[in-house]
Amino acid sequence: MAMRDTASILPLSVEGLGYAVAGKTLLEDITFTLPRGGLTAVLGANGSGKSLLLRLCHGLITPTRGSLHWALEEGRRAGRQRHAMVFQRPIMLRRSARANLDHPLAALGLDRAARQARIAEALERFGLENLAEQPARLLSGGEQQRLALARAWTLTPEVIFLDEPCSQLDPGATRQIEAMLSEFDRDGMTLMMATHDLAQARRLARNVLFLNGGRLIEEASAETFFNKPRTDEARAFLTGNLLW
């Protein structure tokens, strides 16, 4: 499926972003720019705010401070087809795999023929043809995550936010998902993925955002981050010393 030719919603400029709940600050003063293309890995220990940052960028949560500016107004809210999200635990509707793919397309108002064509393409591309009529919730974790990726892909989004998509998968399933993400990258999609798997980030990332304690500690190219980290926190994280 070809990428859309319309004007890009990227870059996404995040300025002074913060989120607090019940008097507790979970993210503070996050400023960065998400460029067009490539995979940006959001790294950090558990509780550093990676998943929250993705949800704020995707529009699932409203920030309590700061702002997000997409290049186009269309990017401002989730559900505009321009950016999608894949969750750590795939959320599967109580329907077949095929119906799970059909649901967001129907919600967008696509006609039946267009939906069927896109679903057939997705089933083939993600190796789900034999599972199309199976109840989605009874698929294995890896199959569900592939289906979740396929579901996001059918929307032809420009950006996909991925919240630790491989954290619950075995190495084989992880390899499959990584291969798909590499294909997305080659197709020109922009990916922003939270992970605490350093090896995975080395394999896939073009850029890195490193968070610690709800703050953005380092924003760099993957090469710079892994080879010449600027901060003590990043060096400690890379050497396996957990930060609290």
Place this chain on the structure above:
Amino acid sequence: MEFGAAISAALGLMMSLDPGFLGIVSLAVRVTLSAVLLAAVIGLPLGAMIALARFPGRTFVIILINALMGLPPVVAGLGLFLLLSRTGPLGPLGWLFTPAAMIAAQTVLVLPIVVALTRQVVEDLWLEYREHLTSMGLTGFRAIPTLLWDGRFSLATALLAGFGRASAEVGAVLIVGGNIAGYTRTMTTAIALETSKGDLPLALGLGMVLLVLTLAINAVAYGASRIGARFAG
């Protein structure tokens, strides 16, 4: 009459397909199914809306609806009787002592069950689906069709509970229907009347039909939901 003889006479009555007997069964089924259908049409979207909406007094509304699940039928019947009586606000409708009044009474009894159970099912599903549906822009009431469809097997159980309540009910339909032979006499009201008159075969026959009917509807719904769940997950 002996118990065995009464059973034998009841079976004979059922086998003979007596028009009076069949009329009672037919009316009871029509009234109950109409009430459940009406309660579903009103209660499913209403329960879903209460599940998703946030408004002042929501907790009170939920407690009230839960409490109404236990509304005594005679109280519901009395309230409706006052509304439908000639001097009541709904008197001009002329529904009192008609099947329409009986359907209204049973709807009043079934509706809280459908609303309360729907709210619970939809709220639980929303917790599970919220991020995915919000990601797709399906927030608020736009999420309702998805949530109702995915909760369909649990909601079928809610409707069955409503059917059980309506089919077993006697007090409300007796008050607003009047138990008029051949017009508003249902299985439950006939059983109560015939038992008091000592006509046990008719009461027993109707009781057996009521039991078999309830069992059959539950069995069909259970089978359908098991098959559906196997295909939907």
